[in-house]
Amino acid sequence: MSHSPTIIDRAERFSWLSARLLEQHRFSYHFLGGDADAVETALAPYARPDGGYGYALEADVRGPASQPLHAATALLVLDEIGRCDPAHTARLLGHLPTLTSPDGGVPSIHPGGAGYPSAAVLPLRTDPPGSLLSTGVIAGTLHRNNITHPWLDDATEFCWAAIDSLESSHPYEVEAAVTFLDGVTDRERAAKSAERLESLVRDQRLVVTEPARSAEFPVHPSYAPGEYHYVYDVARTPGSLARGWFSDREVADALDHLTATQQDDGGWPVLWRVWAPGTLAEWRPIVTLNAVRVLRAYGRI
Numbered sequence: 001m002s003h004s005p006t007i008i009d010r011a012e013r014f015s016w017l018s019a020r021l022l023e024q025h026r027f028s029y030h031f032l033g034g035d036a037d038a039v040e041t042a043l044a045p046y047a048r049p050d051g052g053y054g055y056a057l058e059a060d061v062r063g064p065a066s067q068p069l070h071a072a073t074a075l076l077v078l079d080e081i082g083r084c085d086p087a088h089t090a091r092l093l094g095h096l097p098t099l100t101s102p103d104g105g106v107p108s109i110h111p112g113g114a115g116y117p118s119a120a121v122l123p124l125r126t127d128p129p130g131s132l133l134s135t136g137v138i139a140g141t142l143h144r145n146n147i148t149h150p151w152l153d154d155a156t157e158f159c160w161a162a163i164d165s166l167e168s169s170h171p172y173e174v175e176a177a178v179t180f181l182d183g184v185t186d187r188e189r190a191a192k193s194a195e196r197l198e199s200l201v202r203d204q205r206l207v208v209t210e211p212a213r214s215a216e217f218p219v220h221p222s223y224a225p226g227e228y229h230y231v232y233d234v235a236r237t238p239g240s241l242a243r244g245w246f247s248d249r250e251v252a253d254a255l256d257h258l259t260a261t262q263q264d265d266g267g268w269p270v271l272w273r274v275w276a277p278g279t280l281a282e283w284r285p286i287v288t289l290n291a292v293r294v295l296r297a298y299g300r301i
Contacts, residue, residue: 010266019285051095063116068106068134104158105130136176144183171229194241211257224273
């Protein structure tokens with residue numbers, strides 16, 4: 001007896017049609033009983049001899065050079081398959097000091113990648129400061145997996161200082177801060193910082209809490225028109241500190257919106273500025289995988 005394709009059925013077909021090998025194996029791991037070894041093997045070609053990661057692992061940063069955002073992406077992949085452990089992170093931790101700015105954080109784009117294209121929202125500087133956008137994700141993911149290392153000590157202090165000094169922000173930075181706060185070992189301090197961050201997010205209306213009225217929310221000047229960020233972008237799981245920022249109704253409305261925006265081909269749209277054809281092709285399967293993981297985390301599938 002035939003049945004209508006489910007959200008997962010449609011997302012799976014889209015993945016087979018469109019995704020990179022890495023995202024195909026990640027989707028298979030999360031939803032089809034796939035093997036973690038296959039994910040790790042698909043991640044391996046992005047590794048660089050210097051211990052970092054390159055080759056557009058983070059799709060908006062092109063070229064072979066090792067970059068902090070690639071390192072953050074690699075750690076997130078290892079984390080989701082349960083392999084963000086000392087054996088898998090040792091080479092990267094040995095490499096990260098070469099990317100680190102004097103303030104203890106890593107920039108979003110390191111000048112070692114000069115000459116290779118990247119999105120305009122990630123400008124290249126010769127002496128970049130540390131960025132919460134990359135350092136928060138790297139440090140938070142390492143902490144969540146109980147990794148210890150001298151580099152992480154300095155990066156942690158950078159993240160605390162960056163978060164506690166925020167007077168204005170933008171959604172991607174908030175999402176990185178939440179990743180740090182969800183993972184860091186000092187839970188009491190994390191909860192206090194999250195309360196302060198909640199006030200900033202609410203006051204500056206950085207997250208759309210009423211999807212039916214999204215056009216009434218501001219878009220950061222460097223973002224594309226319509227590049228809104230929703231509750232599920234900052235609170236990706238019910239266990240996130242950011243989940244407490246939103247009412248049950250706001251969460252439900254956001255999840256309804258996420259479900260409704262699955263497109264006819266089974267994938268979800270990319271809301272940010274597309275600056276090269278290849279980036280759109282690579283990002284949509286990643287966005288789709290993120291969407292179905294969020295929906296499953298909240299019990300919607």
